[in-house]
Amino acid sequence: MGKLDNTLIIYQNGDNGTSAEGGPEGTFSEVAFFNGVAPPVPVQMKFYDAWGTEFAYNHMSAGWSWAFDTPFTWFKQNASRLGGICQNMAVSWPARIKDKGALREQFMHVIDVAPTILTVAGLPVPGVMEGRSLLSRPPVASWPDQRVFSQYGSHLYSIRTPRWKLIDRPAVGRSQLFDLRRDPGETRDVAAEQPEVARKLHDELMAWRQASCETTWAA
DSSP states (O other), X not given: OOOGGGOOEEEEOOSSSOOOTTTTTOBSBHHHHHTTOOOOHHHHHTTGGGTTSTTOBOBOOXXXXXXXXXXXXXXXXXXXXHHHHOOOEEEEOTTTOOSTTOOOXXXXXXXXXXXXXXXXXXOOOOTTOOOOOGGGSOSSTTOOOOOOEEEEOSSOEEEEXXXXXXEEETTTTEEEXXXXXXXXXXXXXXXXXXXXXHHHHHHHHHHHHHHHHHHHHHO
């Protein structure tokens, strides 16, 4: 149609971090893993020639999955760590985006895609949508976003702001706090150094959990 330059294309690469269904040793079949079947390595190697064919559904080990998520930690199945949820996204719109090839380090969510498309089309964004159009944000890495992102994982809870990330660890009786601006890989816990920040985020997380539970039971 000759309209490629004025067409907005959003490409999201996957829905989670690297998968870890291969378990500690890897598996000849991801489906086998889901069914609790995990033969030892010597048994799996007997069928090595079938790996990569239609007779297998092999999957790398969890260790390699963690490596693929570098510099982030953990992997799919852990929604509290960036290695479990962080994905790349590419956006093309030559008529509007002038700094071709530029990188954005802002945190966005898939719920922001629909409001973005509606805004581009000149349509109103319904108030029930929690997402925000990407066009409403300055094209700089330090844009001021006050929204708090709440995440729930099957094992851990976490909450993050543009700078801070707090992970609640009730099993060990304490929370972890990370400064994402200085430590995007979440390698250094600064909860003891920033007790007020940790306490504030923990209170917000507890309030969110309470509201989430009440909503679930009401439904």
